[in-house]
Amino acid sequence: MPERVLLVEDRESLRGLLSRALVAGRLEVVAVGDAETAAERLREEPFAVVVSDVRLPGADGASVLRLARGLPTPPEVVLMTAYAEVPAAVSALREGAYDYLAKPFEPEELLRVVRRAAERFALVGRARELEALLDDREGGLIGRAPSMGNVRRLIERVAPLTVPVLLRGESGTGKEVAARELHRLSARGPFVAVNCGAIPENLLESELFGVAKGAFTGAGGDRVGLIEAASGGTLFLDEIGELPLALQVKLNRVLEEGELRRVGETTVRPMLARVIAATHRDLEAAVRDGKFRADLYFRLKVVQIELPPLRERLDDLPLLAGRFLRHAAARYGARARALSPEALAALEGWAWPGNVRELRHALEHAAVMSEDEVIGPLSLPPELRREGLPVAETPTxxxxxxxxxxxxxxxxxxxxxxxxxxxxxxxxxxxxxxxxxxxxxxxxxxxxxxxxxxxx
Ligand SMILES: Nc1ncnc2c1ncn2[C@@H]1O[C@H](COP(=O)(O)OP(=O)(O)OP(=O)(O)O)[C@@H](O)[C@H]1O
Ligand SMILES: [Mg+2]
Incomplete structure (x- = not known):
C-alpha cells in the first residue's frame, strides 16, 4: 500500500510541481489549497505524512500541525517555510512537527524528507501495535516489577476457582483493577460491584439481599438484591472494612451456608456468586477492636492478594507513565507523549501516597499542561517539582x-x-x-x- 501524503499549499503552480514530484516517488498524494480543506480531509481519511506551507490563507500551517498531531493516529508533519519564517518552524518542531523545509528547495529534497517521515510514521505505528499487544497480555494490571509478577501469577491461578479472594493494599494500588482482572479471567457471568462504604447502612441490607413483596412499608414489589444479581458471576465487595457488623454476620452466614434469603422472605435461594472483597484497612486491627468479625475475616482471607505500593516498584514508572500518556492523548487530545529525564527523576523522587491513582492524575495533568510533546518537570503538579522531599513522615x-x-x-x-x-x-x-x-x-x-x- 503506498504511503498517503496530504499536501497543503495555496500556490497552485507550486502545488502541482510538488504533487508530481511526490507521485513520481510512488507516494499517493492528496493536494489541497487551504487549511480548512486540509482539516476536513484529515478528519475523514488516514494519512502517513502531511506536508504543509506555514503561511496559508485563513488558518496557518501551525493549526494544521496541531490538528494532525491531535488525531488518534497522528501523521508526521513536514512544514514548508520562507526563510524569514524559520523561527516559527523551529517552534513548530517543538510542537511535534517532523521537520521543515526552507524555501526554495528542490523537489528531490522534499521527497527525501517525506520518505523519512513516512518511515517514522510506520515505525511509530508498529510500536503502538506492539504496545497494544502487550497491554492485552497484561490485562488492565500494568507492572513488570517482581512483586507485580507475583500478583499476576496469583490472579491467574485463583481466577478460575470459586474461592473468595481478599484484595489488600493501600488506596490507589489497583485493587479494583485486580478484581476486574480476576473476573475477566474467570470466564463467568456478570460483574457486580458494591461499595460497602458508600451505601447508607439502612439501605445496604435490602440492596445486598433483596426484598420480598410487602416486607416493610413502602417496600413495593419483590426486588432482587445485588448478591443474586451477581449469580453465575462475581460479587465485588469493595471497602469491605466499612460493612456494618450486623451485615457482616449476615454475609458470613450466606457464605457459610451457600444460601440467602431476601429481606422479609422465608424462601431460601442458592448463593451463586463468587465473592471478591477489597480493603485498604488494617482488618487485623479491626478484628482486635471488635469492629470486624473474625469469622468473616478468616473466611474471606483464604486467598489474599496484596497489591504493592507504587513507591516499592518505581521501576514500573516509565511503563505506567507510557500507558497513562497514551490514554490522555486519546482521551483529551493531549499532545504530550513522553517524559523528559528530569520529569522522570521528579516522579522517582516522590513517595506516591495515592499510588497509581495519584500517578495517573499527575500525568493527565502534565499531559494537558505541557505545550511540548516531551513533558518537562515544570508541567508536573507543583508538589512533585521540588527535589529531596521526605518520602513519608517516617520513611521505612x-x-x-x-x-x-x-x-x-x-x-x-x-x-x-x-x-x-x-x-x-x-x-x-x-x-x-x-x-x-x-x-x-x-x-x-x-x-x-x-x-x-x-x-x-
Ligand atoms: N497496576 C495498574 N495498572 C494500571 N492501572 C492501574 C494499576 N493500578 C491502579 N491503576 C489505576 O489507578 C486508579 C486506581 O486504581 P483502583 O481503583 O483499582 O485502586 P484501589 O486499590 O481500588 O484504590 P482505593 O482503595 O482507593 O479504592 C485507576 O485509574 C486504575 O486504572
Ligand atoms: Mg477501590
Missing part, C-alpha cells in the same frame, strides 16, 4: 536507604560528567559499567550529560 528503612542511594548516585554521576565533559563513552570505564548502563543510570538520576558538553 528501605525508603530511607533508597533515597540516600539516589542522592549519592546523583552526586557521583554529576562529578563524573563534569570530569569527562559529558562524554558517556569515556566515562563508563572509569565508573566500571557498560556505556548503556551508564546512560540508564544518568536517566534514572536525572543527570543530563549534554549539559556538561561544550567547554563549560
Amino acid at each position: 528503612y528501605r525508603d530511607a536507604v533508597e533515597r540516600a542511594e539516589l542522592a549519592a548516585g546523583r552526586q557521583y554521576l554529576t562529578r563524573l560528567m563534569q570530569q569527562h565533559q559529558g562524554n558517556v563513552s569515556r566515562a563508563a570505564p572509569e565508573a566500571g559499567v557498560e556505556r548503556e548502563t551508564l546512560h540508564r543510570l544518568l536517566r534514572r538520576h536525572g543527570v543530563d550529560p549534554s549539559q556538561f558538553r561544550g567547554g563549560a
Whole structure:
C-alpha cells in the first residue's frame, strides 16, 4: 500500500510541481489549497505524512500541525517555510512537527524528507501495535516489577476457582483493577460491584439481599438484591472494612451456608456468586477492636492478594507513565507523549501516597499542561517539582536507604560528567559499567550529560 501524503499549499503552480514530484516517488498524494480543506480531509481519511506551507490563507500551517498531531493516529508533519519564517518552524518542531523545509528547495529534497517521515510514521505505528499487544497480555494490571509478577501469577491461578479472594493494599494500588482482572479471567457471568462504604447502612441490607413483596412499608414489589444479581458471576465487595457488623454476620452466614434469603422472605435461594472483597484497612486491627468479625475475616482471607505500593516498584514508572500518556492523548487530545529525564527523576523522587491513582492524575495533568510533546518537570503538579522531599513522615528503612542511594548516585554521576565533559563513552570505564548502563543510570538520576558538553 503506498504511503498517503496530504499536501497543503495555496500556490497552485507550486502545488502541482510538488504533487508530481511526490507521485513520481510512488507516494499517493492528496493536494489541497487551504487549511480548512486540509482539516476536513484529515478528519475523514488516514494519512502517513502531511506536508504543509506555514503561511496559508485563513488558518496557518501551525493549526494544521496541531490538528494532525491531535488525531488518534497522528501523521508526521513536514512544514514548508520562507526563510524569514524559520523561527516559527523551529517552534513548530517543538510542537511535534517532523521537520521543515526552507524555501526554495528542490523537489528531490522534499521527497527525501517525506520518505523519512513516512518511515517514522510506520515505525511509530508498529510500536503502538506492539504496545497494544502487550497491554492485552497484561490485562488492565500494568507492572513488570517482581512483586507485580507475583500478583499476576496469583490472579491467574485463583481466577478460575470459586474461592473468595481478599484484595489488600493501600488506596490507589489497583485493587479494583485486580478484581476486574480476576473476573475477566474467570470466564463467568456478570460483574457486580458494591461499595460497602458508600451505601447508607439502612439501605445496604435490602440492596445486598433483596426484598420480598410487602416486607416493610413502602417496600413495593419483590426486588432482587445485588448478591443474586451477581449469580453465575462475581460479587465485588469493595471497602469491605466499612460493612456494618450486623451485615457482616449476615454475609458470613450466606457464605457459610451457600444460601440467602431476601429481606422479609422465608424462601431460601442458592448463593451463586463468587465473592471478591477489597480493603485498604488494617482488618487485623479491626478484628482486635471488635469492629470486624473474625469469622468473616478468616473466611474471606483464604486467598489474599496484596497489591504493592507504587513507591516499592518505581521501576514500573516509565511503563505506567507510557500507558497513562497514551490514554490522555486519546482521551483529551493531549499532545504530550513522553517524559523528559528530569520529569522522570521528579516522579522517582516522590513517595506516591495515592499510588497509581495519584500517578495517573499527575500525568493527565502534565499531559494537558505541557505545550511540548516531551513533558518537562515544570508541567508536573507543583508538589512533585521540588527535589529531596521526605518520602513519608517516617520513611521505612528501605525508603530511607533508597533515597540516600539516589542522592549519592546523583552526586557521583554529576562529578563524573563534569570530569569527562559529558562524554558517556569515556566515562563508563572509569565508573566500571557498560556505556548503556551508564546512560540508564544518568536517566534514572536525572543527570543530563549534554549539559556538561561544550567547554563549560
Ligand atoms: N497496576 C495498574 N495498572 C494500571 N492501572 C492501574 C494499576 N493500578 C491502579 N491503576 C489505576 O489507578 C486508579 C486506581 O486504581 P483502583 O481503583 O483499582 O485502586 P484501589 O486499590 O481500588 O484504590 P482505593 O482503595 O482507593 O479504592 C485507576 O485509574 C486504575 O486504572
Ligand atoms: Mg477501590
